[in-house]
Amino acid sequence: MAKINVKVCLGTTCFVMGSANLQELIELVPRKYGDKVEVSGSPCLGLCSIDWEFSKAPYVKVDDEVIKEATVEKVLAAIDKKLK
Ligand code: FES
Numbered sequence: 001m002a003k004i005n006v007k008v009c010l011g012t013t014c015f016v017m018g019s020a021n022l023q024e025l026i027e028l029v030p031r032k033y034g035d036k037v038e039v040s041g042s043p044c045l046g047l048c049s050i051d052w053e054f055s056k057a058p059y060v061k062v063d064d065e066v067i068k069e070a071t072v073e074k075v076l077a078a079i080d081k082k083l084k
Contacts, residue, residue, distance in 0.1 A: 006038065006039040006060065009045045010023075011042075014059055015058075019058035019059075019070070022060060022070060025039055042061075
């Protein structure tokens with residue numbers, strides 16, 4: 001099975017909007033899922049500039065799925081859904 005790839009945006013907008021809290025995922029995900037999931041921080045994913053006015057930052061990508069207003073819980077839920 002292919003690995004799930006999680007990218008936590010650490011660009012300025014997402015960082016200001018709270019992605020600092022999401023850095024916890026970078027430790028938590030490998031502990032919880034082992035090598036089934038690859039997680040990394042990423043520079044701006046280019047999503048914040050698309051709808052800046054209605055920004056739903058911070059963004060996280062789980063494979064091709066974009067998670068808006070991401071929280072640790074939302075990201076874990078998305079991973080669990082994919083692993084099913
Ligand atoms: S800073 Fe996160 S998408 Fe741009």
